[in-house]
Amino acid sequence: MLNSYTKEDKVMLAIDCIIFGFDEEGLKILLIKRDFEPERGKWSLIGGFLKVNETLDEAASRILYTLTGVHDIYMEQFYTYSEIDRDPVERTLSVSYYALIDIERHNEELIENYNASWHSIAEVPKLIFDHDKMLDKGLKRLRRRTSIVPIGFNLLPEKFTMLQLQKLYEAILDKPLDKRNFINKINSMDILIKLNEKDMSSSTKGSFLYMFDGEKYNAKLTDNFYLKL
Amino acid sequence: MLNSYTKEDKVMLAIDCIIFGFDEEGLKILLIKRDFEPERGKWSLIGGFLKVNETLDEAASRILYTLTGVHDIYMEQFYTYSEIDRDPVERTLSVSYYALIDIERHNEELIENYNASWHSIAEVPKLIFDHDKMLDKGLKRLRRRTSIVPIGFNLLPEKFTMLQLQKLYEAILDKPLDKRNFINKINSMDILIKLNEKDMSSSTKGSFLYMFDGEKYNAKLTDNFYLKL
DNA sequence: CTTTACACGTGTAAATATAACACTTATTAA
DNA sequence: TTAATAAGTGTTATATTTACACGTGTAAAG
Incomplete structure (x- = not known):
């Protein structure tokens, strides 16, 4: 101009x-x-x-x-x-x-x-x-x-297991992640809803299903809040 | 298409x-x-x-x-x-x-x-x-x-002091940085050339001038090498 | 009914990285 | 000679990240 x-x-x-x-x-x-x-x-x-x-x-x-x-x-x-x-x-x-x-x-x-x-x-x-x-x-x-912002959920169905989420991050980042560390990290962020519902397809015990809690996430966005995986 | x-x-x-x-x-x-x-x-x-x-x-x-x-x-x-x-x-x-x-x-x-x-x-x-x-x-x-890649040098003259570099990062990131931690971080990256030349304008003692070493930096680019300031 | 097989779920300790912090040094000008 | 000023330098405490192994619940097989 x-x-x-x-x-x-x-x-x-x-x-x-x-x-x-x-x-x-x-x-x-x-x-x-x-x-x-x-x-x-x-x-x-x-x-x-x-x-x-x-x-x-x-x-x-x-x-x-x-x-x-x-x-x-x-x-x-x-x-x-x-x-x-x-x-x-x-x-x-x-x-x-x-x-x-x-x-x-x-x-x-x-x-x-x-x-x-x-x-x-x-x-x-x-x-x-x-x-x-x-x-x-x-x-x-x-x-x-x-690895900064939880956009990965868009690639998953509404309800998913922790293992699915971990595999997703592993696929995107192209590196293996430690199961316990991954779960601890995700849980410490407190942006998932744990459902009273299990996916029984993968094991006899079944694994709990989770949903992404967009509202909780948005409420936290003010602080510089991020994943780093 | x-x-x-x-x-x-x-x-x-x-x-x-x-x-x-x-x-x-x-x-x-x-x-x-x-x-x-x-x-x-x-x-x-x-x-x-x-x-x-x-x-x-x-x-x-x-x-x-x-x-x-x-x-x-x-x-x-x-x-x-x-x-x-x-x-x-x-x-x-x-x-x-x-x-x-x-x-x-x-x-x-x-x-x-x-x-x-x-x-x-x-x-x-x-x-x-x-x-x-x-x-x-x-x-x-x-x-x-x-804060990831050393592009800040483009904002400085060819020769600059550590304090100038720190002030630059403080200005960009809009937060104060600790002098010793900053210098340690920068030095640990090993991408500066320390000159046998001092800037005498700011103190009686004078402060050493440095140059960015683009070649050294490029050589390191292969690893995932970054600042994080 | 008991056993087996399988993936789920969980916590702690070590290592690493980051953050906090204060004094000595070199030089010039008074 | 002294005073004043900014430069230069390491260590400790805290926080974060990584490494790592076993008990649990359920269904299927025996």
């Missing part, structure tokens, strides 16, 4: 989204196999273009909804990519987001229609354009964020 | 830059007083528009050079703002950067020509548009980054 308003250049803005999910096998991302040129048949993050009358968050929500059939997905914008030739067809910048969803809670049919599928984070194929770079940065951001 | 390439909307992209500087008085930012509409006479971050043939980093560098006369300024992109009416004149998104410069090393004349001036971080006036929000987020990012 050093100059007055004159006709400035305009560009196309893509939104590309890393959709993270989690199951017994670990951390996964949702990719689509492109059925159009360029790069037909190659794997790609989920994306779309910004419309002139929506915000980036709205565009990201729209794109996420289109593919998953789910509203109100947790997401965070993390970087804007602008290499001149990043998209070989036309000058396009891309604002990247990552999103966290409960892997059970999405529309299978939509995913199939769009040629999408889940890939373990350790076995992600080569992606188009600069999507590899995006994934790298997004994953790093996710790691940093989850 | 769920759809094939058709005519997608295009938008104007601004780049807005928080230029941080540091002197005896503390942490400062460079602001310009707008001499054009809208918001004439109001304070604003330093900005400009992306040209179709440059990357965001190039645009940011260009804008920084225009105002300061300095090349190769340390900078980091941190968020892209997209509220529909953030700019009342025309639909414009803004990619925000922060930059760190040695406050002594810029072109006074240019700054005057552009109606720019330095403002202590504690006394920043109301800014135009969503620039307040940008500053808030940028400052938070700077705080987090400086």
Whole structure:
């Protein structure tokens, strides 16, 4: 804004989204196999273009909804990519987001229609354009964020066991955690509700189910309160 | 990219830059007083528009050079703002950067020509548009980054005293630090070169000058090596 | 009915990291 | 020679993090 308003250049803005999910096998991302040129048949993050009358968050929500059939997905914008030739067809910048969803809670049919599928984070194929770079940065951001702020719950069903939660953190941080230390840490934060309900699928004894207590968490947000796992 | 390439909307992209500087008085930012509409006479971050043939980093560098006369300024992109009416004149998104410069090393004349001036971080006036929000987020990012990665040196002259470095960190983190603990921490990182040269301006005894050792630092980057101040 | 198998749940001690704290030293100017 | 001033330097106490092992409850098998 050093100059007055004159006709400035305009560009196309893509939104590309890393959709993270989690199951017994670990951390996964949702990719689509492109059925159009360029790069037909190659794997790609989920994306779309910004419309002139929506915000980036709205565009990201729209794109996420289109593919998953789910509203109100947790997401965070993390970087804007602008290499001149990043998209070989036309000058396009891309604002990247990552999103966290409960892997059970999405529309299978939509995913199939769009040629999408889940890939373990350790076995992600080569992606188009600069999507590899995006994934790298997004994953790093996710790691940093989850170890500070309890956003990981977005990857779990509403009710979960302590072991599930631990496995989730292990998958995200890509390192083993000590069971007792983990439980002590989580409990000391006092942001979980312990239910009078057990998951009996994993053992004869059964393991208690927990829920994330968003209200308690929000009440604590004033102090600089964080995890560090 | 769920759809094939058709005519997608295009938008104007601004780049807005928080230029941080540091002197005896503390942490400062460079602001310009707008001499054009809208918001004439109001304070604003330093900005400009992306040209179709440059990357965001190039645009940011260009804008920084225009105002300061300095090349190769340390900078980091941190968020892209997209509220529909953030700019009342025309639909414009803004990619925000922060930059760190040695406050002594810029072109006074240019700054005057552009109606720019330095403002202590504690006394920043109301800014135009969503620039307040940008500053808030940028400052938070700077705080987090400086306490992890030694980027603070970019705000100091090449040679500096320990006390200067401590004052810098105190200014960025906005909290007092213990002198001995600070020096021990910094020394334990082993990324400074102690010069055989003293700054005599502050005391009769004089205090040793140091330089940041970028090579040593880079060599250590492999391990997860960080400050935590 | 008893035993076995299995994962759940729990606490303490050692090691490490952080935080608190005060005096001696070098130099110049009075 | 003395006084004044900021520089430089280590140790102890506290807090945090890590390491580590066994009793418990339940269902299925015998």
